[in-house]
Amino acid sequence: MxxxxxxxxxxxxxxxxxxxxxxxxxxxxxxxxxxxxxDRYKSTVTVQIQSPEIAENIASLTFDGAARMAEALADQRINQIQQRVTSTSGLIEVINKLNLYPEDRKRMPLAEVAADMRKKIQLDMVSTSLANPTAAQRASAGQLSAIAFNLTFAYDDPLKAQQTTDELISRFLDEDLKQRRVQATETNAFIAYQVTALEKTLEEQDKKIAEFRARNPNARPESLAFNQQMLASTESSLREVNTRISSLEKQRGDLKGQLALVQPYSMAVMDGQVLTSPDIQLKALRSQLAILKGQYSERHPDVIRVEKQIQLLQKQVRPTRPRQDTSKFQSRLIDAETRLKILEETRSPDHPDIQNLKGQIAQLKQKIATSRATSMTDEMVQDADNPTYLMIVSQIQATEASLAPLLDQRTELERQIQEYQRSIAEIPKVEEEFSALTRDYENTMIAYRELRARQLSAEMSEKMEADHKGERLVVINPPELPTDxxxxxxxxxxxxxxxxxxxxxxxxxxxxxxxxxxNGQNHYYRLTGTLPLVSIPYLYTERERQNRKRHLLYIAGATVAFITVVLGSFHLLIMPLEVAWTLLLRKFGIY
Amino acid sequence: MDKLTRALEKARQKRLARLSSEHGGAGELLKGGTPNPDGTLPVDGDDPGSLPAPVRRSRIFHISDTQLEANRLISRRLQDRNADLFRVLRTKVMQEMGRIGARTLGVTSPVYGDGKSIIAANLALSLAQDVNQTVLLVDLDLRDPSVQRNFGIDAELGLGDYLKGDAQVPDCMVGLDIERLRLLPITHPLEDSSEVLGTPKMAALARELKNRYADRIVIYDMPPLLTQADTIAFLPHVDAVLLVLRDGGTTLEDFERCRDALANFHVVGAVINDRRFKLI
Known part of the structure; x- marks a missing residue:
């Protein structure tokens, strides 16, 4: 209480x-x-932010992230456009065109009227429902993009409100289109410029690599294994060739040994003696001559005949040449070469001494070569007629003929081995340089590819803009004439x-x-803490009650009469009541 | 005028004729059927004979229910919610007075118009209904006497005459044809009454009323506490005080001032009058 x-x-x-x-x-x-x-009428237009007609992931295949960001920025873009459309100059154009705020314009500067008008333009984004998990995720990342927006304008004339909304939204769409087109073109131009720059860089790097390759034809890192393999196989070839050479040489030596045992000449019998060779024949003739000279005068025909025979034989028998010639040339060649080396270190290559020495060396080399060439035939008897001998000779010749290319081959193989070894040794250094070059090139290449893809997408989006196929704004719900x-x-x-x-x-x-x-006993209680003994109502007397009743009746009667009179005169003088009632209902939007 | 009324009228005239013949005074004949019958005959009061009254001039006035109703004195009704309220008030007041041994009760209010006179009269009527109580209602509101008006009587002598020294207290008392209720009215307003209540004569009256009629409950219809300066002067002569407040009319300031003024007296309680809505 x-x-x-x-x-x-x-x-x-x-x-x-x-x-x-x-x-x-x-x-x-x-x-x-x-x-x-x-009288404040609102006209609203709903604009859908349409996704591209071509699926986005096709349009920008490699550019997904950026595309999504662009989409997320749709809100921002729309706000930007709004700023532009509702700029003071833009609004003043609209005001003048549609003759808005005629009274305000009389007493206020136009800029202020425009500022007032701006407050009455309202833009609401409509976002996708968060029930969609993807959308919810993006919303939490602050990337939720609007799917539509409402543009509302409030004015005290319904028709003007509608017209203004219509005007504003058409400006909005124009602005959007313009902006997007400009943006796409600019983007495209920028990317194209970048692509050109990168292409130039690529070209330069390509050239560098080509040059490097030309400089190091064998030392490419990828040829290491090949070189090693080649080295191994060449070495084994060399071994084989050596084996063959040594076997051939052995064969030749054997043949030569056989040759030494075989008489070059066929056996000739004289005086019961078998004379095998001119030397022996010569010896025999000389001894016969000596015998004959002892028996006969020098004019004895026999002596003369024998002497003639000896002369003839002597012609046949060649004098044996000294065999040390070649080795003598060899030692002289070494000596000359040593001197040349010493001279080359101190003198210029055009020095006469050096020229002279080079000439000497060349002569010596030739001599050695000729002496070698002749050495073989020297050992053989030219006029041999013993078939066995001749056969062995021909065998030796065949052996030597097959030996010569093998020797050449050995030289070649040895040279190759050296070459391979050198290449292998060079590879690490080259590889480093090469990989640096390649890396640069590859990096540039990656950048180029990316940029190229970007360019493609930019070109496509420009094309899409040009063909009106890009993301764009579509009026779903045109501004209606507000009825209420x-x-x-x-x-x-x-x-x-x-x-x-x-x-x-x-x-x-x-x-x-x-x-x-x-006021009342509760109030009294709050004041004093005790209740009043009783609280008594006003004590009406019977007459008062009756008076009151009568009074109320009078008032009611008078009220009814008054209302009747007022309504009646309204009906008769101003407009029929049913019309007024309908008007009233319509005004309140009930009917 | 129906037969019953005529019969009653006849009986009354007979009785009055008998009374007037006893006293030999000027007994006025009643005009039948009028709501304000002025039976002004010297009558032997309802007092027991124990009091040797020198002059017995108490008159008995006939009071009709219609008369009472017209003046909002309804507490004698039986099937009436408001009368029940007064019976509740009666009970509570009697309990409280019995607890403190009070025989006289001053009914006052902060200002005029609070309805204290109606409350006092109704309380007196209600008390008189109780067979154990004899009640004397004394009008002390010299400036605006209302007892006579409320009961619709036209007494010759009143408190004013006593104060002027023209009459003795018993002479001024008025008897009614309501059992166990007597009135001490004021016949004419006394304009220069500001000091009257504080006079020794009033003190003597209070003493006399209290002592001589020891079995009676005396209810003083006092002037408003705040508008009449002498109300407070008389307060020491009453045993208990009943404060009447008007719902939505008594200001808090007045109420506080009354509480201050009554701080040293027995206040049996307050009555909220003119209650506007019954909710609790």
Whole structure:
């Protein structure tokens, strides 16, 4: 009982019902009048932010991330366009075109009118539902993009509101198209420029690598294994050739040994003696001559015949040449070469001494060669006629003939081995240089490829823009002619009723707070802590009751009469009531 | 006028004729059917004979229910919620007075218009209904006497006459045809009354009323506490005080001032009058 209860509040309201009623109806009438005079019409257009007609992942295959970002930036872009469309100059154009705010323009600068107008343009983004998990994910990443937006304009004339909204949205779309096209072209040009620059770099690097390759034909890292293999196989070839050479030489030596045992000449019999060779024949003839000279004079025909025979044989038998010639040439050649080396270190190559020595060396080499060439035949008897001998000789010759290319081959193989070894040794150094070059090239290549893909996508998006196939804004819901004010009159009236009730209650409570009288026994209780003994109502007498009843009847009658008179005169003088009623209902959007 | 009324009227005239013949005074005949019958005959009061009254001029007035109702004195009704409220008040007041041994009760309010006279009269009527109580309602509101008006009587002598010294207390008392209720009215307003209540004569009256009629409950219909300066002067002569407040009319300031003024007296409680809504 000590606290104020619901009943106390109700009793406060009921005992101050007059204040409540006055305040309530005052505010209600005010709100009614306000509602009737309220004219603020909103016209809204809904624009869809359409995805490209060509699937995005085809349009920018390698460029997915950037594309998604671009999409996420759709909101931002729309806001940018909004800024541009609702710039003061843009709005002034619209104001002039549609003759908006004729009265404001008389008393305010146009820029201020435009600023006021800007406040009445509203842009709301419509985002995808978060029920979509992908969208939710992107929303949490702050990347959620709008799928549509609403552009709303409020004006006190429904038709003007619609026209203005229409005008604004068409400007909006134009601006968007323009911006996108410019952007695509610029992007494309920029990328093309970059691609050209990269292509140049690539070309240079390519050239460098080619040069390097030309410089190091065998030392390419990839030829290491090949070189090693080749080295191994060449070595084994060399071994084989050596084996064959040594076997041939052995064969030759054997043959030569056989040859030494075979008489070059066929056997000739003289005086019972078998004369095998001219030497022996010569010896025999000489001894015969000596015998004959002892027996006969020198003019004896036999002596002469023998002497002639000896002469002839002597012609046949060649004098044996000294065999040390070759070795002598060899030692001289070594000596000359040593001197040449010493001279070359101190003198210029054109020095006469050096020239002279080079000439000597060349002569010596030739001599050695000729002596070698002849050495073989020297050993053989030219006029041999012993078939066995000749056969062996021919065998030796065949052996030597097959030996000569093998020797050449050995020289060649040895040279190759040296070559391979050198290449293998060089490879690490070259490899380092080469890999550096390659790396640069490859990096450039990657960048180039990326850029190229980007260029493709930029070209495509430019093309898409040109063909109107890119992401663009499509009016889904064109601005309609607003039929009701915003907020609606019904809502306003409801709000008015609510406000009136509030104001009534407020008035009552303010009066209650301001009043300083005792109100009811609860109030008394709060003041004193005890209840009054009784609380007695006003004691009406019978006559008062009857008077009151009569009084109320009079008031009711008078009210009815008054209303009838007012409505009747309205009906007769201003407009028929049913028309007024319909108008009223329409105004509040009920009918 | 129906038969019953005529019969009643006849009976009353007979009784009055008998009474007037006893006293030999000027007995006025009643005009039948009028709501304000002025039976002004010297009558032997309802007092027990123990009191040797020198002059017995108490008159008995006939009070009709219609008369009472027209003046909002309804506490004698039986099937009436408001009368029940007064019976509740009666009980509570009697309990409280019995607890403190009080015989006299001053009914006052902060200002005029709070309805204290109606409350006092109704309380007196209600008390008189109780067979154990004899009640004397004394009008002390010299400036705006209302007892006579409320009961619709036209007494010759009143408190004013006593104060002027023209009459003795018993002479001023008025008897009614309501059992166990007597009135001490004021016949005419006394304009210069500011000091009257504080006079020794009033003190003597209070003493006399209290002592001589020891079995009676005396209810003083006092002037408003805050508008009449002498109300407080009389307060020491009453045993208990009943404060009447008007719902939505008594200001908090007045209420506080009354509480201050009554701080040293027995206040049996307060009555909220003119309650606007019954909720609790």
């Amino acid at each position: 000590k606290e104020m209860g619901v009943k106390d509040y109700i009793s406060i309201l009921t005992r101050n019902w007059k204040y409540f009623t006055v305040s309530f109806f005052l505010v209600l009438i005010l709100s009614f009048v306000f509602t009737l005079n309220y 004010t915003s907020p609606g009159r019904k809502m306003l009236l409801l709000a008015g009723i609510f406000l009136a009730t509030l104001s009534g209650i407020g008035t009552v409570f303010v009066i209650e707070i301001l009043s300083s009288v005792i």
